[in-house]
Amino acid sequence: MAERKEVYLGYSTDKAITPFFQKFLEALESGKLMKSKCTKCGAEYLPPRQHCQKDMSDCDLIEFTEREAKLYSYVIVDFAPASLSSKQPYIVAIGEFPSGLRLTAHITNPMGPPTxxxxxxxAFENQDKMATYKWLV
Ligand SMILES: [Zn+2]
Known part of the structure; x- marks a missing residue:
C-alpha cells in the first residue's frame, strides 16, 4: 500500500518540479515568500508563476515582503477531503495586501466568525519537509 501523506495547503520540499519552483521552495523553507514579475509587461503573481498569464513571457522571482493583509473573501469548509478531515471545519481565506496582490491560505487560529x-x-510553517504559509488573525 502506498504511503499516504497529509497535504495541508503546503508544499513538499523534497520534490521540486522545476528550477523555478525549487527556488520558490527554498525561499519558503527559510520563511520567505516569493512573488514573480513578468520581464515584459511587469505583471506580478502571488504565488509566483513562471510564465506571464497575459503574454507568456518569463517571470523573475522577487521576494515578497508584505505581511499585513485584509480579508478579501473566505469559505468555511465543513466537508473536507479525507486528507484534511481532521481539520474540519476550517477556513480558507483570500487576503489582499496593500499592493493589491492576493493570496489564498488557511486561517489557522480563528477567534470567531471571519469578517x-x-x-x-x-505567517510561515515548516514541518517534516512541508513548508507552507498561513493567515493568523
Ligand atoms: Zn507579461
Whole structure:
C-alpha cells in the first residue's frame, strides 16, 4: 500500500518540479515568500508563476515582503477531503495586501466568525519537509 501523506495547503520540499519552483521552495523553507514579475509587461503573481498569464513571457522571482493583509473573501469548509478531515471545519481565506496582490491560505487560529475587511497577518510553517504559509488573525 502506498504511503499516504497529509497535504495541508503546503508544499513538499523534497520534490521540486522545476528550477523555478525549487527556488520558490527554498525561499519558503527559510520563511520567505516569493512573488514573480513578468520581464515584459511587469505583471506580478502571488504565488509566483513562471510564465506571464497575459503574454507568456518569463517571470523573475522577487521576494515578497508584505505581511499585513485584509480579508478579501473566505469559505468555511465543513466537508473536507479525507486528507484534511481532521481539520474540519476550517477556513480558507483570500487576503489582499496593500499592493493589491492576493493570496489564498488557511486561517489557522480563528477567534470567531471571519469578517470581510478584518486584518490578517501572514505567517510561515515548516514541518517534516512541508513548508507552507498561513493567515493568523
Ligand atoms: Zn507579461
Amino acid at each position: 470581510v475587511g478584518m486584518p490578517l497577518k501572514l
